[in-house]
Amino acid sequence: MHLFLLLILQATAAFGQIDPAHCRYALGMEDGRIKDDDITASSQWYETTGPQYSRMNREEGDGAWCPEDNPSDAQYLQVDLGKLTFLTVVGTQGRYARYSGNEFARAYRLNYSRDGLLWKSWMNRLGNTVMEGNKNAYTSVINDLHPPIITRYVRLIPVPKLSTTVCMRVELYGCLWEDGLISYSAPEGQIMMPPGYPIASFNDSTYDGAHERRKLLGGLGQLTDGVIGLDDFLLTRQYHVWPGYDYLGWRNDSLGSPGFVEMEFVFDRKRNFTSMKVHSNNMFTRGVKIFSSVSCWFKPRLIADWEVEPVSFKTVLDDRNPSARYVTVPLNRRAAKSLRCRFYFADFWMMFSEISFQSEDTILPSLIPIVSTVPQVKMESTMSTPPMTAANVSASDPPDDGKTPILIGCLVTIILLLVIIIFLILWCQYVCKVLEKAPRRILDEEVTVRLSSCSDTIILQTPPVPPRSGHAPTGPTNTDPHYERVFLLDPQYQNPAVLRNKLPELSQSAEASACGGGYAEPDVTQCTPHQCFHSNAPHYAETDIVRLQGVTGSNMYAVPALTVDSLTRKDISAAEFPRQQLIFREKLGEGQFGEVHLCEAEGLPEFLGEGSPLPDRDGRSVLVAVKQLRADATSQARNDFLKEIKIMSRLNDPNIIRLLCVCVSSDPLCMVTEYMENGDLNMFLSQREIESTLTHANNIPSVSLSDLLHMSVQISSGMTYLASLNFVHRDLATRNCLLDRRLTIKISDFGMSRNLYSSDYYRIQGRAVLPIRWMAWESILLGKFTTASDVWAFGVTLWEIFTLCKEQPYSLLSDEQVIENTGEFFRNQGRQIFLYGPPLCPPSLFELMMCCWSRDIPDRPTFEGLYQALKPHVNQ
Known part of the structure; x- marks a missing residue:
């Protein structure tokens, strides 16, 4: 038998690929090859229930590891495997203690790390992170890891279930990760x-x-x-x-x-x-x-x-x-x-x-004496193929002659000196550049810039100086050392309150001005960058704004407080859907308190009945997006999640993503929304070329100019609906527009939660992320989010559409340069940088984009005006 195992290992290594079906050897918890010092825990109930007593099928001490408190994310048992290991199976038992104990973990999660610093959460191929544990204190339960993981450190975290006290004994199975x-x-x-x-x-x-x-x-x-x-x-x-x-x-x-x-x-x-x-x-x-x-x-x-x-x-x-x-x-x-x-x-x-x-580092012959001496593991298993018994496969370490630590210390010292020298050189170059620009940037005072976040206003500031006689204070006296960047702009930014007094259009409602009066049949060819149409409707409301931070990290919508009150007085109108009929397909994204999953919803059309918003699926399964609140979410996040459900349930427009149903009768709370089979508009367009005889001849995925115009009209229509409710989206972009197979667009808010688009957001250390390349200058500098700032983002979205999303807006500018460019928009001295006109875009439509990027808010069009201006182009 031992020879057979050895031949399997050699064949696997020769073939060049590890086989999870054969890599199932006990790694040494039960037989002691994993030492007591390598087994640690967050806490222990008594010394006799410490982590060293967590070995499978052993009864030392009081029979198992037991944490000090009831199970929570703070309680864990950690095992150091000594080397990188291909981990395939985890086995657990409870505390039996020769008939005197009856504590066990009904469920647990698994975290792992390859370096002991960066920890990752294991989840199975269906997106579940929780594994079924034990049903009694003595029978072992074996869980295969699908997928297996490559790790050195493993943490088992008991999951609270029925509020029972937990104790655990553990064995881990796998083999050495020889690949390295x-x-x-x-x-x-x-x-x-x-x-x-x-x-x-x-x-x-x-x-x-x-x-x-x-x-x-x-x-x-x-x-x-x-x-x-x-x-x-x-x-x-x-x-x-x-x-x-x-x-x-x-x-x-x-x-x-x-x-x-x-x-x-x-x-x-x-x-x-x-x-x-x-x-x-x-x-x-x-x-x-x-x-x-x-x-x-x-x-x-x-x-x-x-x-x-x-x-x-x-x-x-x-x-x-x-x-x-x-x-x-x-x-x-x-x-x-x-x-x-x-x-x-x-x-x-x-x-x-x-x-x-x-x-040439792999040494398999050393296995022969080890495999033959390892005792057999006995346990009851729920698997069809039990773990095999074998030792931790390892190659001999090279001898240490005592000089290695000295050499390493010398090298580290040299590296640190070089890093310090390089840092000083770069710092001197940076200071020189700032001084060169000082005549235009700085007069005689330190300055402060406000950088907006989704939930509050973030202040990036230099150390304050005492105000001089006749001058306004330079900003708050409290400093925060944790901000990543400080931007030095004109002294007009010393006090944002003073700045608002200098700009009356920012402190009053954006009522109609003399720029054309009411607009019925707009002609975009008559609209210049500084003479753009608008309607008599206000661009934004100066009432208190309620900003719901979506649990997945997305913006959700900012709405006037009165609107929220009117929407949330009623109960949730969405129906309760059986959560067991949601089949996980893929995780779309995640945030601080929640996740977004792509799922199949079995029987959803029948559940919704007549008048269902779902299109004809031709007998195919229904794809939905499921927002799920995490179990560790705060009470504030839970309340916001319920408010988001109530608001979403009232939205009803062909071009806005619809809330279909909910799962709120038990935890975790879930909302189920539409999901379009063609994914988001950014991915859809980036994989296509403009329609031509060449694309037809070579069967290349393509899109026509008429399709692009139709998409633009739909987005403007959906945003017109949101604007009529005084809803401010704050993250309008192609990544937040979903398409079905008929190229129908639905505006959503998943973009920020998806790792795929993390580079589209600028992160402020410890606070928020901002889509600065789509944001109006007043949103970045003053934290002002209005329907007019959504219009600005719509102009950038149009630019994305007519470039087929082949590049990021302002792709030649760094994030810092994008923020500096907003200062040029405010100064309005002709030095601001605009996005170029896409080659596919008709000149009249590019002028429309320029209207959206007008420096003064009253000069920007309304969404109703944009819809009326774009609609005739589709019929041409």
Whole structure:
């Protein structure tokens, strides 16, 4: 038997991919290979129920680990596995203590970390984070981790259930992560809409790193989970997930890079690499092939430069066999701690399901004496395949001659000195630049800038100075050292209250002016950037504003307090939907107190009955977006969530996302809204070209100019409806516009909660995130959000539409430069930078955009005027 296990391990390593079905060895809680010092806990009830007594099938002490208080997120049992481990199974027991104990955890969560600093929450492939625990104090319950995780540190966190006291004994199963890969970075996966087939999503749904600027950074996911994709990428092996789940895939013409995908791999230590194995799809009948060639560069240390000479390898393309296959890339025993590889396209699509590396560091013969001496584990299991018994596989560590710490200390000292020198050089350059600009920026006083947030006004300020005689105070006397940036602008910003007195149009209602009076049939060709039409309706209300911070981090809507009172006096009008009929498909985003999930709603059309807002689905399942409040949400977040439900339930417009039903009879609270099958407008347009004979001839996804105009009209119509209710959206952009298959647009508010669009928001340390590239100058500098500022954002949204979302607004400006540009808008001395006119945009429509970006609020059009101006273009 032991020889058989050894052969399995050797075969797995030789093949280049770890197999979760065989990587199920006890890691040493029960037999003591994990030492007491490596088992810690947040607290313990008595010394005899400390973490060292949490070993499976052992009865030392009082029989188990028991936390001091009832289970909560603050209580955990932590295990240090010593090395990176491929963890596949977790087993738990309660406290039996030879018939004297009856405490156990009915459910628990799992957190993990590869470095002991950054902790991540495990969730299964359906998005659930809670695992079923024990039903009594003596029977062991085994839970397979789908997906498995690569980690060194593990925390088991009991979940409160029926308010019972908990105690735990634990065993962990897996095997050593010999690959050594600790993170990979790559472009985010994309969506395919094959004719006659459901939408296929090739995103890395289990990736545990960051999502920034549409890139995956610093984590691991489906490329290292041991699951090989099938030949047909629209099929999945199990788990009832969406088509394309097993693959991370990219389309050639939708990437900014010229015909390749660049990935970076970081390892736990410097290794001598012999080969890389990439499992790639080759269904050429659907435009998918293995990569045509690959070039890899090597970096010996994290702080070193990439070596100039790459290793290149050209594959032999196969147009006969559509089977997915491993492609082995020789790496010529090059030594490195990091690799950067460029995989070149051979067709429209390229898809990977697994990537593994082989190096000369793997030493399998050392397994022979260890495997033969490990005792057998006995337990009752709820799994069909129980964990195997084997030791922690490890390679021998190199001997330490005593000089290594000294060398490391010298290197660290040198590095710190270099960092300090570089910092001083950069600081001197920055000070010189500020002094060069001082004649225009600063007169004789320190200045303060107000930078708006969603919930309050954030003040970025320099240290205050005492006011001089005859001068206004320079700002509040309290300083906050935690702000990231300080912007030095004109002295007119010394006191925002004084600034408002200088600008009467900001302190009075924006009533109609003499700029054309009432507008019935506007002619946009007569509208100049400084002479734009508007109606007699006020742009915004000067009443108190209630700003609901959406639980997922999104803005929701800002509405006058009187409107909220009138909307929330009644009970929730949305019907209660059975939550067991919601089937998880994908997590769309998350915020501080909640998450947004893409789900299938079984039987929803029948539940809603006649008059349902759902379109004809032709017998297909109904996709919905589910906002869910987290269990640890504050009472304020819970109240805001219920208010958001009440407000959303009253919104009724063809171009505003609809609240369909709710799940509020029990926790977690959920609201179910429409979700359009074509996703958001930004992703939809960025994957298309303007319609032409070339796109038709080559079957390239395209969109017509008429389609773009129709989309613009729909957005203006939906915003007209919100403006009629004095609702201020505050985050209007293409990422917040959803489309169905008939190109019907619904305005939503999910954008801020999605990692995909994190780069569209400017983060103020510890406070808020702001979509500054879409915000009017008065919103950024004065914290003023009105319907007129939504009009400004609508102009930027039009610009996005007619550039097909190929670039970010003001893409050549940094975030700081965008904020500085708002000061130029206020000064209005001709130095402000406008967005350029998109080549696809008719001149009259670009003039309309310029009207939306007028410096003075009364000069901006209303949404009703915009709708009337855009509507005739659709019929042309």
